Amino acid sequence: MFGITGDLARHKLLPAIYDLANRGLLSPSFSLVGVGRRSWSADDLRNYVETAVRDGARTPWRPAIWEQLAAGMRFVEFDSFEDDAAYEQLTRVVDDLDATRGTRGNRAFYLSIPPGWFPAVTERIARSGLVEESADAWRRVVIEKPFGHDRASARELDALVGRIVRPDDVFRVDHYLGKETVQNILALRFANTMFEPLWNQRYVDHVQITMAEDIGIGTRAGYYDTIGSARDVIQNHLLQLLALTAMEEPTSMDAASVRLEKEKVLNCVRLERDGVLDLNLTTARGRYNAGFQGGLPVRGYLEEDGVAADSRTETFAAVRLEIANRRWAGVPFYLRTGKRLTRRVTEVAVVFKQPPFLPFESAAATAVGANTIVLRIQPDEGITLRLASKVPGTQMELRDVSMEFGYGATFNEESPEAYERLILDALLGDAPLFPHQREVDLSWRILDPVIEHWTAAGSPEGYRPGSWGPASAHELLARDGRTWRRS
Numbered sequence: 001m002f003g004i005t006g007d008l009a010r011h012k013l014l015p016a017i018y019d020l021a022n023r024g025l026l027s028p029s030f031s032l033v034g035v036g037r038r039s040w041s042a043d044d045l046r047n048y049v050e051t052a053v054r055d056g057a058r059t060p061w062r063p064a065i066w067e068q069l070a071a072g073m074r075f076v077e078f079d080s081f082e083d084d085a086a087y088e089q090l091t092r093v094v095d096d097l098d099a100t101r102g103t104r105g106n107r108a109f110y111l112s113i114p115p116g117w118f119p120a121v122t123e124r125i126a127r128s129g130l131v132e133e134s135a136d137a138w139r140r141v142v143i144e145k146p147f148g149h150d151r152a153s154a155r156e157l158d159a160l161v162g163r164i165v166r167p168d169d170v171f172r173v174d175h176y177l178g179k180e181t182v183q184n185i186l187a188l189r190f191a192n193t194m195f196e197p198l199w200n201q202r203y204v205d206h207v208q209i210t211m212a213e214d215i216g217i218g219t220r221a222g223y224y225d226t227i228g229s230a231r232d233v234i235q236n237h238l239l240q241l242l243a244l245t246a247m248e249e250p251t252s253m254d255a256a257s258v259r260l261e262k263e264k265v266l267n268c269v270r271l272e273r274d275g276v277l278d279l280n281l282t283t284a285r286g287r288y289n290a291g292f293q294g295g296l297p298v299r300g301y302l303e304e305d306g307v308a309a310d311s312r313t314e315t316f317a318a319v320r321l322e323i324a325n326r327r328w329a330g331v332p333f334y335l336r337t338g339k340r341l342t343r344r345v346t347e348v349a350v351v352f353k354q355p356p357f358l359p360f361e362s363a364a365a366t367a368v369g370a371n372t373i374v375l376r377i378q379p380d381e382g383i384t385l386r387l388a389s390k391v392p393g394t395q396m397e398l399r400d401v402s403m404e405f406g407y408g409a410t411f412n413e414e415s416p417e418a419y420e421r422l423i424l425d426a427l428l429g430d431a432p433l434f435p436h437q438r439e440v441d442l443s444w445r446i447l448d449p450v451i452e453h454w455t456a457a458g459s460p461e462g463y464r465p466g467s468w469g470p471a472s473a474h475e476l477l478a479r480d481g482r483t484w485r486r487s
Contacts, residue, residue: 001013002109022059022060035075042074044075046073087124087127107137149226151448181377205354212344214294225313229339231451282319284316286470287302336469382408468484
């Protein structure tokens with residue numbers, strides 16, 4: 001694990017590894033080699049991992065499990081990722097684990113490092129022989145987003161990783177795809193006959209996909225100010241949610257079949273509105289101002305520590321997309337994400353068309369909105385079905401009601417953390433939840449024109465903290481006679 005001392009490893013990856021071991025899902029021979037710039041011994045690494053596990057694990061502490069896991073931990077100090085001698089030491093450590101722990105040459109390289117270091121690391125891993133193919137062992141590389149900062153850089157990254165392993169042995173982590181509720185999109189659509197016949201342009205008016213946060217950027221300015229919300233969230237999380245929501249039924253749930261259907265959908269996504277490309281009408285961006293949120297004063301984005309005074313980075317992004325195929329022709333998909341919004345929520349809302357005729361008096365149906373299926377991904381995982389019902393009484397009066405399914409209330413078993421599922425699948429070589437390079441490439445094809453347009457347009461529009469974003473985001477839907485859901 002390159003970057004084992006970073007925040008992601010400490011808060012997510014290391015607790016997930018322990019939880020997998022605690023659930024009996026890791027081989028007793030599983031071993032972890034930490035790579036970092038600290039002068040640590042193996043015991044120092046174990047103490048560090050133990051602290052991370054005790055702070056972040058979701059399963060109980062079991063000394064026997066910990067001792068078994070800790071016995072396979074080693075640390076290799078790197079003065080820099082260009083330190084050739086360190087790669088030689090890493091090779092010796094891994095070979096020793098093969099001999100003493102029975103890992104049999106099976107190796108997964110988790111690159112939890114800034115993308116700028118990928119060329120140096122991949123070149124030296126290849127040169128060291130650590131990833132040389134073997135007939136009876138596997139070699140895999142796991143990488144975190146961002147997968148480049150545009151289409152060209154994503155292709156360069158793919159070429160770099162392709163120098164050391166085959167395309168099917170590259171696992172790109174989008175942690176949202178490991179969430180139970182994201183996987184449940186496929187179960188809802190393809191395991192139930194009541195929804196799929198309505199899942200098309202004949203019945204669906206539009207789809208809204210939202211990932212909102214009620215916090216600012218915190219200490220992430222060094223990363224965030226070079227990326228922005230569109231690259232950080234829309235290019236990966238939201239376009240993946242769109243693909244799962246809109247794809248055709250795969251022939252099976254194996255990686256190749258699911259990937260094929262997602263690629264077909266992404267290839268059909270268009271930025272045009274009614275056949276006309278005008279990004280002033282189909283996109284919106286903003287940046288949170290200083291103000292009050294939750295009764296407390298908060299700084300504006302430009303006042304955050306580490307943000308450049310002349311920054312043009314957006315903290316809110318919204319796009320209107322269409323899918324040019326038979327199922328979805330004419331149905332707009334609205335995607336939005338932002339910081340310092342009203343509340344933290346991630347959801348997919350499928351909004352259905354109004355009935356063509358209502359046999360009720362107009363006053364009876366004034367409180368009735370559109371039927372909606374809401375797939376709640378976080379924080380209250382589940383599904384909401386909104387429909388019209390008669391209000392008790394002597395008069396015919398209709399009102400919207402909700403039918404709720406909540407994961408926490410329905411299942412006694414706690415859902416595994418997303419990284420547990422993703423790490424396990426990478427070790428097993430099971431890839432349905434990992435975006436392939438073709439999906440990444442198609443996502444950048446969609447987003448690149450938006451980023452280029454915004455770069456030429458100047459600074460983002462300001463918005464009040466605790467709101468639902470800038471005025472232009474609401475105008476985006478108002479042009480179509482629609483409004484954002486009040487999640």
